[in-house]
Amino acid sequence: MNSIHDLSRAKKRAIFLAVDSILVPLALYCAFAFRYGTGTPWMPISDSWVLFPVISMWGVGIIWALRLHRIKLNAFDTHSMSNIGVASLLIAFSAVMLSYWLKLSAPRSVPLLLGLFFCIFAVAARVVGLNLLRWLSERGGNRKPVAIYGAGAAGIQLAAALRQASEARPVFFIDDNPNLHGLMVAGLPVHDPAKLGKLIKARNIEQILLAVPSMAKKRRDELISKLGVYEVEVQVLPSYVDLMSGKGLADSLRTVAPDQLLGRDKVDLDTPEIAKTYAGRVVMVTGAGGSIGSELCRQLLNCNPARIVLFEQGEFQLYSIDQELQLEAKATGIPIVSRLGSVTNKARVAGVIAEEGVEIVLHAAAYKHVPLVEENELEGARNNVLGTQVVAEAAAEAKLERFILVSTDKAVRPTNIMGATKRMAELVVQDVQTRNAATKFAMVRFGNVLGSSGSVLPLFQKQIARGGPVTVTHKDVTRFFMTIPEAARLVLLAGAYAKGRDVFVLDMGEPQKIIDIAHRMITLSGRKVKDPKTGIGDIEVKVTGLRPGEKLYEELLIDDDSLLPTPHAKILRAQECMLSQIEVASMLRELQGSILDADKVRLRRLIAARVEGYHVQDVDSRVS
Structure with missing residues (x-):
């Protein structure tokens, strides 16, 4: 099929001209056969044999003049048929004139039948050719x-x-x-x-x-x-x-919507407990400019709080979320307060809590990108662990009502510094709870949040928009997935259900293969995954190998037997093991020393000793 389409235009025209030229003597033979009612009209043909060479050559001239050989099969229409009709009439008229001129014995009806048969044959040849090409295209090729x-x-x-x-x-x-x-x-x-x-x-x-x-x-x-x-x-x-x-x-x-990639139904997290918990309260969201923090702020507007305090160290991120929320906040009458500052600055955090009369803290500020934290482990530990300690202790000293830490499934038996620092942050929050009963401290563990900065959704969308390839680190890597609204709602519900030292997780069904997510995104974007063997398709999926610290799969719980129910069937509570106050104090002193001395080896040694299940990913599994 491809060989026919690959022929040059000149060769195609030559083929069409040859077919039409053969049809002229064939039509003349059929005219004699039809006129005399026999398939072997050799006697009358012998008396008028000169018609065959002369009309055949003259017919080629007429076909060439009327450009019948230039008619494209795919463009065969009524105009093309009218051209064939004109050619048939001219050929028939030429045969009549030649018969008179040479005084041939052939009946005068033969030239008329000649024109009729040529017209039928020429149209039929093109219809057959067109249908043959369509049949071949359906039988073969990549269409x-x-x-x-x-x-x-x-x-x-x-x-x-x-x-x-x-x-x-x-x-x-x-x-x-x-x-x-x-x-x-x-x-x-x-x-x-x-x-x-x-x-x-x-x-x-x-x-x-x-x-x-x-x-x-x-x-x-x-x-x-x-x-x-x-x-x-x-x-x-x-x-x-x-x-x-x-x-x-x-x-x-x-555009691919995040919920189309979940591989499960969205979880309905709209419950009356949320409105009761946050209505009339002053709520501070740390990391308010991030993906989760900003969505928390949006959803809090529907909970009728007394005031929302946006706490963020990134000026542009704080400006962006403040501009977005102010218009809706004015309509609802809920004040929005924006405060620049780092969670590692104890004086700033305590000052904002006191000035604004904060009652609930949702702590979403963290460095979360695995490869970046892996290469900048000291700053990752400073922000994620010491920052959490500062905010948690400030909440305890101010005797706030609730403190909710946004954590990650990477904190469970981590293979990277980011996950390890988030587990250490959980240990700090558990420790602060033991000395401060007035404030309810809780933690929420997420799977991968689709649509958040650095997640596969925006990355894959950019790669698809560029025409690929879409990069996947390993063909077997799996993750739990949730949407940004689900993640934010889970944090708010955790605040409502918190009793102290709780770890909340969302039942997210079965983990999804990242490579399946990539294939689904390509298809939903209106493209086709390129077959590595045949090369057929639009977007290639390329396996690049696991990055340093990346796991093949994630877990949500350290101890599955610790699960307890909550009022919501899809939200589970776990009470996991913790370090003693002395162990946490020792861990924090060692951590501060590592940061002050800029000692990366000392920090990694501390993590290996204090974080349960921490291990470095095997190199062989990263490249397999």
């Missing part, structure tokens, strides 16, 4: 089978264009108009949308093209959402206005 939604003018034009393309093959139309169901339009059957699921499986459809450019945007979005349940690509033909303004199909591709 993906597609369905076109909309059998109107745009859909018909799209089908005609796709028939000439080498990338896709239109198989059928889908249309909402019941009057079209069961009909053939532009050579394709039109089906009811209710049958789409069965048709996709039966015809191996890989892509649905929405060809209704006049459809209202709201209706189009609803339709795209409905089509999204099928595991096929969905692309939208731009409206005529978009085409005129220079927009194309790429602008119409759907």
Whole structure:
């Protein structure tokens, strides 16, 4: 099939000219056979044999003059047929004139039959050739089978264009108009949308093209959402206005929503306990400019707190979330207070808590990117461990109502410094609780938060937008996933359920393979994963090897037997082992000494001694 398409235009024209030239004497023979009612009209032909060479040569001239050999099979239309009709008449007229001039004995009906047969043969040859090419394209090649939604003018034009393309093959139309169901339009059957699921499986459809450019945007979005349940690509033909303004199909591709990648249903975390816990309270969110911190602030606006205090060390991040929240805050009458500062600055943290009359602290400030913290372990430990100590002790000294630490599943038997420092932060919070009963301290462990900064969602989206490759560190690496709203809601619920020393986790179902997430994102973005063997597809998925400190899989609990129920079926509470006050005090002194002396080896030795389950990832497993 490819060899036919790869022929030069000159060679294709030569083939068409040769076929048409052969049809002229063939038509003349059929004219004699039909006129005399026999398949062997040799006697009458012998009396008029001169017609064959002369008309054959003259016919080639007429075919050349009328450019019949330049008619493209894919563009064979009524205009092309009219040209063949004119050529047939000229050939017939030439045969009549030649017969009179040479006074041949052939009946005058033979030239008329000659023209009729040539016309029939020329049209039939092109129809057969066109159908043969279509059959070959369906039998072989790499053209993906597609369905076109909309059998109107745009859909018909799209089908005609796709028939000439080498990338896709239109198989059928889908249309909402019941009057079209069961009909053939532009050579394709039109089906009811209710049958789409069965048709996709039966015809191996890989892509649905929405060809209704006049459809209202709201209706189009609803339709795209409905089509999204099928595991096929969905692309939208731009409206005529978009085409005129220079927009194309790429602008119409759907953005992948985080919840489409979860591999499970979203967890409903809307409970009355949240509103009761935060209503009328002054709530401070540390790390308010981060992915989780900013979402916490957004959701707190719906809890009717007395005031929200945004605490953040990044000026631009604080400015961004403050600008976003102020408009809605004015509408609800909830004051928003923005305070610059580092969680490692004890005086600043205590000062803000006292000045603003803070009652609840949601501690989301942390360095969380594994490779960066692995290379900057001293600063990671300073911010994540000592920063947590500062905020927790300030909350205890002010006798706040609640303190919630945002932790991570990487804190469980960690293989990296980030996870180890978060586990140390948990130990610090547990220790502070033992000496301060007035404040309820709790911790929340997340899986990977889809859509947060540094997560796979924005990374993969950028890589897909660039045309790939999408990089995965290991083909077997798995993670628990949750959305940003789920993560923030879990923190708020943990605050509501906290009794002291609690570790809260969300039942996130089975862990998902990162490589499966990559494949799903590519498909949902309207592209196709490139097959490494055949090279067929759009986006390559490349395995790069585990990074330093990265685990193949994550866990949420150190001790699964410590699980206790909460009022919410999907939220679990664990009371895990802790260090004694003396052990925590010794750990913090050693940690401070390591940071003051800038001693990385001493810090890693401390982590190995104090963090249960800490181990360095085996190099062999990182590269396998």
